[in-house]
Amino acid sequence: MEVRGKEVVVKRIITLNVNGEEFEFLTEVHRTLLEVLREDLGLTGTKRGCDLGTCGACTVLIEGKPYLSCLTLAADVQGKKIVTIEGLAQDGEPHPLQKAFVQKGAIQCGFCTPGMILMAKAFLDENPNPSEEEVKQAISGNICRCTGYTKIVEAILSLTHK
Amino acid sequence: MNKLDVVGKREPMLDAWEKATGRARFTDDLAFPGMLYGKILRSPLAHAKILHLDLTGAEKVTGVKGAIGGEDIPKKKYGIVPMAKDEYALAIGKVRYVGDEVAAVVATSLDAAEEALSKIQVDYEELPAVFDPVEAMQPGAPVIHEEVHNNVSASIRKEFGNVEKAFGESDFLFEDTFETQAVNHCPLEPQAALAVVDPSGKVTLYASTQIPFFLRRNLATTLDIPESKVRVIKPKVGGGFGQKIDLYAKDFCAAFFAMKTKKPVKFVYEREEVFTSTRQRHPMHIQLKTGMRKDGTILAQQFKVIADGGAYNSTAPLMITLACYFIMLPYRLENLLFEGYHVYTNKPVGGAMRGHGIPQVRFAVEAQLDHVAEKMGIDPLDLRLKNAFQAGAPHPAKLRVQTCGFSDTLKTAAKGIGWEEKRGKLPFGRGVGLAGASFPSGVSNMSHISSGAMVKIERDGSITLLTGAADIGQGAETVISQIVAEELGVPLEDIRITAADTEITPLDPGTFGSGVTLRAGNAAKIASQEAREKLFEAVAEKMEVNVKELEARNRRIYVKGSPERGMSFKEAIKFYQYSDRPMPIIGRGSYQPPAKEPTTLLKEDGNFSPAYSFMTQAAEVEVDTKTGKVKVLKMVASHDCGKAINPMLVEGQLEGSVVGGMGQALYEEVITEKGRVLNPSFLDYGIPTAMEAPSITSVEVETNDPEGPFGAKESGEGTQLAPAPAIINAIYDAIGVRFKTLPVTPEKILQALDEKKKE
Numbered sequence: 045m046e047v048r049g050k051e052v053v054v055k056r057i058i059t060l061n062v063n064g065e066e067f068e069f070l071t072e073v074h075r076t077l078l079e080v081l082r083e084d085l086g087l088t089g090t091k092r093g094c095d096l097g098t099c100g101a102c103t104v105l106i107e108g109k110p111y112l113s114c115l116t117l118a119a120d121v122q123g124k125k126i127v128t129i130e131g132l133a134q135d136g137e138p139h140p141l142q143k144a145f146v147q148k149g150a151i152q153c154g155f156c157t158p159g160m161i162l163m164a165k166a167f168l169d170e171n172p173n174p175s176e177e178e179v180k181q182a183i184s185g186n187i188c189r190c191t192g193y194t195k196i197v198e199a200i201l202s203l204t205h206k
Numbered sequence: 207m208n209k210l211d212v213v214g215k216r217e218p219m220l221d222a223w224e225k226a227t228g229r230a231r232f233t234d235d236l237a238f239p240g241m242l243y244g245k246i247l248r249s250p251l252a253h254a255k256i257l258h259l260d261l262t263g264a265e266k267v268t269g270v271k272g273a274i275g276g277e278d279i280p281k282k283k284y285g286i287v288p289m290a291k292d293e294y295a296l297a298i299g300k301v302r303y304v305g306d307e308v309a310a311v312v313a314t315s316l317d318a319a320e321e322a323l324s325k326i327q328v329d330y331e332e333l334p335a336v337f338d339p340v341e342a343m344q345p346g347a348p349v350i351h352e353e354v355h356n357n358v359s360a361s362i363r364k365e366f367g368n369v370e371k372a373f374g375e376s377d378f379l380f381e382d383t384f385e386t387q388a389v390n391h392c393p394l395e396p397q398a399a400l401a402v403v404d405p406s407g408k409v410t411l412y413a414s415t416q417i418p419f420f421l422r423r424n425l426a427t428t429l430d431i432p433e434s435k436v437r438v439i440k441p442k443v444g445g446g447f448g449q450k451i452d453l454y455a456k457d458f459c460a461a462f463f464a465m466k467t468k469k470p471v472k473f474v475y476e477r478e479e480v481f482t483s484t485r486q487r488h489p490m491h492i493q494l495k496t497g498m499r500k501d502g503t504i505l506a507q508q509f510k511v512i513a514d515g516g517a518y519n520s521t522a523p524l525m526i527t528l529a530c531y532f533i534m535l536p537y538r539l540e541n542l543l544f545e546g547y548h549v550y551t552n553k554p555v556g557g558a559m560r561g562h563g564i565p566q567v568r569f570a571v572e573a574q575l576d577h578v579a580e581k582m583g584i585d586p587l588d589l590r591l592k593n594a595f596q597a598g599a600p601h602p603a604k605l606r607v608q609t610c611g612f613s614d615t616l617k618t619a620a621k622g623i624g625w626e627e628k629r630g631k632l633p634f635g636r637g638v639g640l641a642g643a644s645f646p647s648g649v650s651n652m653s654h655i656s657s658g659a660m661v662k663i664e665r666d667g668s669i670t671l672l673t674g675a676a677d678i679g680q681g682a683e684t685v686i687s688q689i690v691a692e693e694l695g696v697p698l699e700d701i702r703i704t705a706a707d708t709e710i711t712p713l714d715p716g717t718f719g720s721g722v723t724l725r726a727g728n729a730a731k732i733a734s735q736e737a738r739e740k741l742f743e744a745v746a747e748k749m750e751v752n753v754k755e756l757e758a759r760n761r762r763i764y765v766k767g768s769p770e771r772g773m774s775f776k777e778a779i780k781f782y783q784y785s786d787r788p789m790p791i792i793g794r795g796s797y798q799p800p801a802k803e804p805t806t807l808l809k810e811d812g813n814f815s816p817a818y819s820f821m822t823q824a825a826e827v828e829v830d831t832k833t834g835k836v837k838v839l840k841m842v843a844s845h846d847c848g849k850a851i852n853p854m855l856v857e858g859q860l861e862g863s864v865v866g867g868m869g870q871a872l873y874e875e876v877i878t879e880k881g882r883v884l885n886p887s888f889l890d891y892g893i894p895t896a897m898e899a900p901s902i903t904s905v906e907v908e909t910n911d912p913e914g915p916f917g918a919k920e921s922g923e924g925t926q927l928a929p930a931p932a933i934i935n936a937i938y939d940a941i942g943v944r945f946k947t948l949p950v951t952p953e954k955i956l957q958a959l960d961e962k963k964k965e
Contacts, residue, residue: 088235089228091444093394094477098888101394129228142226146218149854152862153679154225155394155444161226180896187888189392189445190679191858192865193896 058119062087063131077121078102078113081128089129089158093187100186103159104128110166129158132165141165144199152190160186164200173205211759212691212698213916216854219684220703221442221677232442233398233414238470241400242271242312244463245319246455246473247326248483249301249308252552252881253335253348256300256308256328263325264311269318271467273311273326279462280430284453286420286558289808290360290519292351295428295458300333302350302517303552304882305482307455312463312471337881339514339549340491350517350550359515360522360548362530366602367541372506376497380578384494384570385947388514388876389487389869390480391559392893395444397484398474399456401464409461410437410709416450416676417716418706424453425461436461440706443678447866448558449485450678451718452520481886485520485557486876488513488548490529490566494574497541502584502592506541507533511567515548516555522548524649525556525563527807531603532564533571535644536612536820537593540602552881558718560866560926564645569948572641572931577944585629586935587620590642595820597909606813609909609919611846612820616642618905622842623824629939635831639935640824645924646815647848647914648721648799650806656798657721658712659729661690661737663791665783667761667776669694671703671733674714675726680922681855682722686730688851689915693734695758696775712794720920723851724816727915728797737793744782745773800913816913819920820846823864823928825900827936831959834952838868838898838933844905848919857904859922864902867929869894872949892949 059068062085069084078095081087081104090113093101097115104113105127132139141161144150151157160183167174167182174182179200180193188196224230261273276298285291296307309326313319336342336350342357350357373379393414400412409429415421418438426433443450456473463471475484490513497506511529515522530544548556561568579586595601597610619640620626628638660672671690677683687701704710714726738758745763746753749772757766764772773781782791799816807814824842829835843860850856873892877884885891910917930948938944943958 082235083237087228088231091232091394092234092474093396094888096477096887096889099394099477129226133227138223138227142223145226146222149216149218149858151219151222151225152681152858153394153445154221154230154442155232155679157225158228180899184895184897187392187394187893187895188862189394189447189866189893190862192861192863192902193899194861194865194902195858197896197899 056119059122060118060126061124062126063128071118073119075118076114077104077116077118080118081113087128087130091155091158093155100163101156101159103162103186105162105166108166108169110163129162132161139165140203144202148195148199148202150191150195150199156186156188160188160196168200168203176201210692212688213851215852217684217688217698217852219681219855220687221683230442232395232444233400233412234474236400236412236441238402241470241472242314242463242467243316243319244310244312244459244471244473245323246307246459247309247323249304249306251301251330251332252304253333253350254301254330255333256297257331258329259309260327261309263327264322267313267318267322267325269314270322271312271314272463273309273322275309280428282428282430284424284428285519286452286521287523290522292359293518295455303554305554306517310455310459312467335552335881337551337553337878339512339551342549342551343547350552354550357550358547359519359550360526362526362544362546364530365543366534369506369508369541369543372541373497376505377500378498378582379495380574381495382574382946384492384573386490386566386569387948388489388554389559389874390876390891391447391449393445393447393449396475396477396480397450397454397456399460400470400472401460402470403464403468408435408437409465410439411457411461412439412441413457414443414450415440416446416678416718418676418708419674419713420716421453421457422708425457428458429461437709440676446678446717447560448562448718451558452485454484478886481876481891482554482883485559486554487559488515488525488556488563488566492567492570494570496574496578498578498582502582502589504537504539504593507539508543509533509545509567511546513546513548514551514553514556516551516553518555520555520557523808525558529563529567531807531814532644533567534602535605535818536595536642538595538599542602553878554876554883560863560923565927565930568643568927569931572928573934573944573946576639576935576938587616587625587640590616603811604813605818607818608913609817609848609911610820611907611909612642612644614907615820615822615844615846618907619822619824619842619844622844622903622905623826623840628826635829635940637936637939638824638826639932639939640822641928641931641935642822643924643927644818644820645720645920645927647724647817647819647920648815649719650799650814655715656796657714657725657729659726659733659795660712661730661733661793663737663741663779665779667700667779669696669701671701671730672711673703673705673726673730674711675722676706676717678717680859681852682717682726685723685851685855686727689727689731690734693731694738696761720923723918724914725797727918729795731915732795732797733793735793736795737791740791740793741778741782744785744787745778748781817848817911817919819848819924821924821928823932825929825932825936827933827940829937829940829955831941834955836872836937836950836955838900840901841929842903842905843925844907845921845925846907846909847921848911848914849908849917850906851916851918853906856906856921860904860925861902863922863925864929865894865899867926868900868933870948871930871933875949
């Protein structure tokens, strides 16, 4: 605990499991997972586009489900498996979604890409054979201003069995 | 032309892997030891005098390392157009809109910086404010900038031909009024800057910018230090669309505080600041009168355009000029009278945005043309084809159009949308529409007019390319590298590119006016040729052949037509070295548009761009008559891009631009009330999501412009000129209502359908 002006700032040691590694550090309890990932763990692949939960650029996977890390307190997700874009590759092999996004031209400025890919992964894990409309619905919380979504949807659909 | 190996190929962007794996570094991803965090205090009032600014409370907050107001900085105005500089990095004396910069602080943490902002005391004297540009022009309206009468900070009145006479000769006259809205660019990456000062006192600024060299100049000016003391590095930039053309308070403040504290300083804007305090598309009020001959010829047009500029100029004179001149493309128009005003109001500031002043007037022209066609009993497609500009035709303003695929874009877009089968033939609630446009491929300006490039051939056969071109996500680095690879006969993977570092890379104007591929691409092409010639000279000597007989391809240099008579690229380099020729093997290139007297059009007519692209958008829509919602089912984007250096990237440009244009037709608007932005978030603003995105077909019409590298012209920016009118014209085909105000929201549709019922 530390006193800053008239405010009392509570710090706690928290432990996070990110991309299969355990991290232990001291931090203020009010900090978001997004802040901790970017500023304490150096995992800047998770992007801050609005800090309000409206753009999806900060999407990460927690126990395989997509979460907006800007609306998630770091202290609340201790003991859970967190995956960021940096941890998506397996044994040095990029995830098929990463390959598809690269090869189909689904990436322009790339700022929405990490969140978009993680959202798509969580979705395809649940629904491996979606329709185009279902794909569009699944990523509708992830905003992209560059691509018009066309090639993103194509990239995701290229991994389905339909 | 020979068969091409790299140009014309669907290559993924060179940095796509970095971006897909989270390794790409944007400005806010960078951090330095001891870094301070900055925040900016913004005006809560639309128009007020700053009577007193008290920073002492802020300075007392633990962790705060500095606090400044407008009185603490050099009194140097900045602006992107030299003749229109009207802005200080922090307000001096008064604030002119809600969100104007009043003070800035830096602290050891963002929390401390935010707390410090709350401790700053400002005494304001509120002034009468004006929010409507027409009111702002009236005598007696509040004066926003002391030296500007009637708040008109830029204006243009140009006549080509004789409009009065042409109206007299017209068989039909049409008069309409149109309104367009404020639109935010919404790059996903908010504006950011990080400054570091080295022991010599030189400041390095990492910034989310489209224009590193202009930024360097504006920074040097506002900091009042020599340009040589400023270095600007552009990391990855998360989209710009024109919004990252200007210098912002974050750039100045990061550099200023870094110099003052000798510590790295970072400023990152919040999303709300991006909406309220950066730039937006100018809302326009447009009166348009058109004279038609019976046979469908557009004889004359007269415009009165009032652009709501908000509190500052940014690109004002250029914006209103572009709006004027690009009325005369893509249709033949001999008689034009254009009166345009850029007017200050106490609102967020207008600036360059994808299309830059042209989409608004293009919406007016294209929407009215459909009405004209209907009244005259001509098919809107035929009317456009009849008036389509053709390559080589004389232009009233002396634009030199060497290639023009406009008619082909009209035909292919119409075919793609099913014009013949669908126009006027779909059931009520469904409809198709189309609209055309033209855009420059690079704009002339008097300061940084040429692009430079340097190509260095390394010992291992790889190529180092230095270019000042600023890739902001559109793929400029990839496209320019493809051009270099093609010229040197090596695969794309052999090219390593360093781009946009004012200390290292050659001068380049940056990313605006759609000139990057043509200008920087040509510079890189010339540099590659020069480097190649040097290598050829060594090879020619060794092989005892004429230099002109050699060609480079597949990592080999050989006698044309006889690939076996030659040597590998690496062997050639080795031989070059061993024969003691000047090292390193470097080619330099520069490209400047070929006009003898390059014109900005601000003062005189002339050729403005090396080449002009042409495009047609066609839309099919479905209107839900119960909810008023419009669903865009399909868009066809047909684009004369000269030559697609990378067709996959061109498609990506078109698709993104089309969806942005659709947003502006149907959803997007920065809504203000007494100058305050009411919807500064993605949740409330109306940016299209994947759910709204239509099926998009891209058609590339290739015209191989002689001025473009491998024939290439603009793609992507001009694309955003025509989606809105195409959709509005499709809505008319669907429900028989002509909309003249953007965006066409469900409320407007329902109201119009109600009124229609009453008729």
